[in-house]
Amino acid sequence: MTAAPPLLEVRNLRVEFPSRRGTLVALHDVSFSIAPGEILGVVGESGAGKSMTGAAIIRLLEPPGRIAGGQILLEGRRIDNLSQDEMRRIRGRRIGAIFQDPLTTLNPLYTVGRQLTETMQTHLDLSGSEARARAIGWLEMVGIPAAAQRIDSYPHEFSGGMRQRVVIALALCAEPRLVVADEPTTALDVSIQAQVIALLKRLAREKNTSMMLVTHDMGVIAETADRVAVMYAGRVVEIGPVREVVKHPHHPYSIGLMNSIPPLDHRVERLAQIDGAMPRLNAVPPGCPYNPRCPKVFDRCIVERPDLLDAGSTRAACWLYDPAEPPHV
Amino acid sequence: MSEAATVFEAEDLARYFDVSRPALQRLLAREPRRILRAVDGISFSIPKGTTLSLVGESGCGKSTVARMAVGLYPPTRGKALFEGMDLEQARATADQRRRMQMIFQDPYASLNPRWRVLDIVAEPIRAFGLVSGAAARRERVAQLLTQVGLSPLDGSKYPHEFSGGQRQRISIARALSSNPDFLVCDEPTSALDVSVQAQILNLMKGLQRDLGLTYLFISHNLAVVRQISDRIGVMYLGRIVELAPAETVFVSPRHPYTRALMDAIPDLEMIGRRRIPVGGEVPSPINPPSGCHFHPRCPLANDRCRREDPILKPARGTPGTVVACHAVEEGRDTGPTAVPPLERVGSSPAASA
Numbered sequence: 001m002t003a004a005p006p007l008l009e010v011r012n013l014r015v016e017f018p019s020r021r022g023t024l025v026a027l028h029d030v031s032f033s034i035a036p037g038e039i040l041g042v043v044g045e046s047g048a049g050k051s052m053t054g055a056a057i058i059r060l061l062e063p064p065g066r067i068a069g070g071q072i073l074l075e076g077r078r079i080d081n082l083s084q085d086e087m088r089r090i091r092g093r094r095i096g097a098i099f100q101d102p103l104t105t106l107n108p109l110y111t112v113g114r115q116l117t118e119t120m121q122t123h124l125d126l127s128g129s130e131a132r133a134r135a136i137g138w139l140e141m142v143g144i145p146a147a148a149q150r151i152d153s154y155p156h157e158f159s160g161g162m163r164q165r166v167v168i169a170l171a172l173c174a175e176p177r178l179v180v181a182d183e184p185t186t187a188l189d190v191s192i193q194a195q196v197i198a199l200l201k202r203l204a205r206e207k208n209t210s211m212m213l214v215t216h217d218m219g220v221i222a223e224t225a226d227r228v229a230v231m232y233a234g235r236v237v238e239i240g241p242v243r244e245v246v247k248h249p250h251h252p253y254s255i256g257l258m259n260s261i262p263p264l265d266h267r268v269e270r271l272a273q274i275d276g277a278m279p280r281l282n283a284v285p286p287g288c289p290y291n292p293r294c295p296k297v298f299d300r301c302i303v304e305r306p307d308l309l310d311a312g313s314t315r316a317a318c319w320l321y322d323p324a325e326p327p328h329v
Numbered sequence: 330m331s332e333a334a335t336v337f338e339a340e341d342l343a344r345y346f347d348v349s350r351p352a353l354q355r356l357l358a359r360e361p362r363r364i365l366r367a368v369d370g371i372s373f374s375i376p377k378g379t380t381l382s383l384v385g386e387s388g389c390g391k392s393t394v395a396r397m398a399v400g401l402y403p404p405t406r407g408k409a410l411f412e413g414m415d416l417e418q419a420r421a422t423a424d425q426r427r428r429m430q431m432i433f434q435d436p437y438a439s440l441n442p443r444w445r446v447l448d449i450v451a452e453p454i455r456a457f458g459l460v461s462g463a464a465a466r467r468e469r470v471a472q473l474l475t476q477v478g479l480s481p482l483d484g485s486k487y488p489h490e491f492s493g494g495q496r497q498r499i500s501i502a503r504a505l506s507s508n509p510d511f512l513v514c515d516e517p518t519s520a521l522d523v524s525v526q527a528q529i530l531n532l533m534k535g536l537q538r539d540l541g542l543t544y545l546f547i548s549h550n551l552a553v554v555r556q557i558s559d560r561i562g563v564m565y566l567g568r569i570v571e572l573a574p575a576e577t578v579f580v581s582p583r584h585p586y587t588r589a590l591m592d593a594i595p596d597l598e599m600i601g602r603r604r605i606p607v608g609g610e611v612p613s614p615i616n617p618p619s620g621c622h623f624h625p626r627c628p629l630a631n632d633r634c635r636r637e638d639p640i641l642k643p644a645r646g647t648p649g650t651v652v653a654c655h656a657v658e659e660g661r662d663t664g665p666t667a668v669p670p671l672e673r674v675g676s677s678p679a680a681s682a
Binding site: 045046159161162189190191192193194195197216217218219220222223246247256257258260261262263264265266267268270271272273274275277278 | 386387492493494495522523524525526527528530531534549550551552553555556575576579589590591592593594595596597598608610611
């Protein structure tokens, strides 16, 4: 999509969960790329596979989940077939991760300074005092007041917003090229959320770090991302520039999703809603997975599954955009 | 609407929690008692058939108000009145008790996993003896399930067989089963996905219209609150800082905290924009700042704000709004019309869509 070679490329990723009653396919044919310095937002309802995609990239899938097909390339090199040991060196050094709950990410028994210096010394060639000086610098950069004193505090001595800042510092301190952020602001109050988003955006720009931002909050995506991928039932159903996907979505699901967001700037008598619910993994219908809820469904949708098709400003997995189809109204 | 009778009223309602360490440890460490003022003297009333929403960030006391409104917590000070009667007195008889119900945030935790939906929804009917006979009860449950958009056949299933949105429908059916007049909804859609949230909000609005229900709605989401409320109270650290008709809060917010809150919401209209976030964090309610609780984060704070508690007074220039702010009272703020925070919508190029 962009001229620069992508930093991350995901090709036809397939993730399966073997179970006694047969294999559940959690991700089907997920493909996208992220350019250097670009922020890709991934949105969808719970269970759509957005967090699973992030977990597959950093290879922290909950067992028995496994990558059953496709490729993941970081800077042109495959990382989906590396051993866990090799992967451990990539995590932290080249891919940083930020999770929703800062309390579970931080070790409660170590000071934040120790966690930062340890991470940096694992991945970078630094002496103890250099690492400590850098750790203070990082805490300052993420906006922790009196960083030189706070570095010897334990995670419980920080508030929720401050802890999430520490987590961000921890994810970025080894200067990774890619950060996978899974709902980084969901556990925070709105006024703190705005601070954290502004911080993530600024750091990504300054360090030219790419980011995959997974969230269900469309507002966060609209403000932060450059491009957006909309996921539904384990597939990417639409991908494109943020303004287009948010303002002029093409896939009927994206349209429904955007319309169901309660508007802040006016009151409506009745919110647009998508009837029904997303199918469970063991009950995904044949054809387009959205067909039972789609207002524009036609015969072909029931039997044949669409791939991402050119829909003008975005790409959408919907037969409406197949040039071979007669126009549907 | 303005002529309607008041269903629920709070008069200087307060709830403190003692979060001190055990007596012996406290004695040894020579510590004073630690009192958390979750709700510190709030007053509001809800006319019949309308919705009052309380919004605020975590720790502002909004859920504590919800619990006091249905009698789950007794107030430390002040009064909760149900149709003019003291709540404790009102809850003394089953016939009054059945008239108020609550919907909780988490539809996974609020339904007994070992009961069938039929029994969950029928429990209030049985407890209040509203319908006699198993067959009649079954019929009433079927009717309730249909009313909330489920199938009567769903009665024989267990909660785990339903998605989050469907479970919240079951919670609503259960709340409606005792024919209540007053529903307290504590973040009923925050655990739900946005497309499901729209379904539940539409359902709640429809039920209010059809059954004349009165809602006390608790939420942290201002966009949701705008869709459902008649009046809105904005809470900060246990106090209401602004109380106004819903549209007025959005068109002409007066309290600096309300303005900050609205500016902080990530919004579809803000594509690629930079914003200036509110500085600081919500202080601890155990040891709140002196005077106006918001003063450490407030751009308009002066000495009086640090010293003196502001009380709710009519905001000059904004009819219908009461606001607890010295700056607004003294006219030190930018006034009611300057910088409507949603101006940016019109000026954004994306709004041409």
